[in-house]
Amino acid sequence: GQNIDQPTEMTATEGAIVQINCTYQTSGFNGLFWYQQHAGEAPTFLSYNVLDGLEEKGRFSSFLSRSKGYSYLLLKELQMKDSASYLCAVRDHSGGYNKLIFGAGTRLAVHP
Amino acid sequence: DAGVIQSPRHEVTEMGQEVTLRCKPISGHDYLFWYRQTMMRGLELLIYFNNNVPIDDSGMPEDRFSAKMPNASFSTLKIQPSEPRDSAVYFCASRNYTGELFFGEGSRLTVL
Numbered sequence: 001g002q003n004i005d006q007p008t009e010m011t012a013t014e015g016a017i018v019q020i021n022c023t024y025q026t027s028g029f030n031g032l033f034w035y036q037q038h039a040g041e042a043p044t045f046l047s048y049n050v051l052d053g054l055e056e057k058g059r060f061s062s063f064l065s066r067s068k069g070y071s072y073l074l075l076k077e078l079q080m081k082d083s084a085s086y087l088c089a090v091r092d093h094s095g096g097y098n099k100l101i102f103g104a105g106t107r108l109a110v111h112p
Numbered sequence: 113d114a115g116v117i118q119s120p121r122h123e124v125t126e127m128g129q130e131v132t133l134r135c136k137p138i139s140g141h142d143y144l145f146w147y148r149q150t151m152m153r154g155l156e157l158l159i160y161f162n163n164n165v166p167i168d169d170s171g172m173p174e175d176r177f178s179a180k181m182p183n184a185s186f187s188t189l190k191i192q193p194s195e196p197r198d199s200a201v202y203f204c205a206s207r208n209y210t211g212e213l214f215f216g217e218g219s220r221l222t223v224l
Contacts, residue, residue: 031211042203042215043155087155091211097160097167100145100213104154 002026004103006088011109012078020073020086020106028094034062034073035087037105043087047073075108083110114138116216118204124222130192133219135204136185141214143207146179146189149218150200161187194223 003025012018024032031050035043049055049064049071061074073086085105091098117136125131137144145160159169164181172179176195181187191198201220205213 033212035213042217043213044215045212048210048212095168097162098143098211099157099160099168100211101157102147102155 002090002092002101004088004090004101006086006103006106008104009107009109011111012075014078014080014110014112016078017074017076018078018108020075020088020108022071022073022088022103024069024071024088024090024103026090026092026094026101028092029066029090030093030098031091032062032064032071033089033091033100034060034071035089035102037085037087039084046086078110080110080112083108116204116206116214118202118216118219120219121217122220122222124224125194126224127195128193129223130190131194131198131221131223133189133202133204133221135187135189135216137187137204137206138208138214139185141206141208142184144181144187145205145207145213146187147203147205147215148200149203155203158189191221194221196223199223 006022034046037043047062054063059076064071087105088103089100119134146158149155158171159179161181179189201218203218205215
């Protein structure tokens with residue numbers, strides 16, 4: 001089976017840096033995704049890691065350690081519009097097909 | 113380029129009624145996923161299709177739920193009979209060759 005853990009809520013100040021952690025256990029790991037979801041909207045893709053290391057994309061970076069079953073999403077120069085839920089998702093390949101399993105999400109509140 | 117299109121956006125129905133949710137994936141995407149999102153359980157994978165064939169329906173909660181994909185451009189998720197605990201936002205998503213999921217805007221279902 002799969003198990004994905006991430007903090008339920010976080011708060012941060014505008015302009016600061018925040019790191020959202022995700023740990024996972026899965027039998028057929030084939031990549032890790034981060035999605036952003038604003039209230040009342042659909043999730044949208046942020047980043048993808050399949051190899052160990054850091055992937056940087058503008059103000060957002062994502063890190064993966066496959067041996068530790070660990071990832072984090074780093075958000076720099078926080079803006080008010082970054083207030084949203086951040087979903088960690090693991091792509092599982094057991095059974096021969098890829099499916100994406102989501103964690104419960106971390107609600108981030110950015111305040112002035 | 114149109115994204116994933118879902119209908120209806122909102123549905124309010126009474127317990128026992130049949131509910132049909134519809135999805136048109138992005139053209140050229142060969143995977144289609146149905147997810148359900150609630151505050152308590154987060155984003156749960158219900159079923160997914162590859163080239164119109166159901167691959168894994170282990171997430172479908174009960175026999176009251178069924179899904180079909182008669183062709184590459186259309187899928188339905190049906191609940192019959194509906195119950196109040198089925199109230200949730202139902203997302204359809206399709207996937208491109210990179211593995212990134214593109215979500216529709218969701219169908220918010222309320223069963224009274």
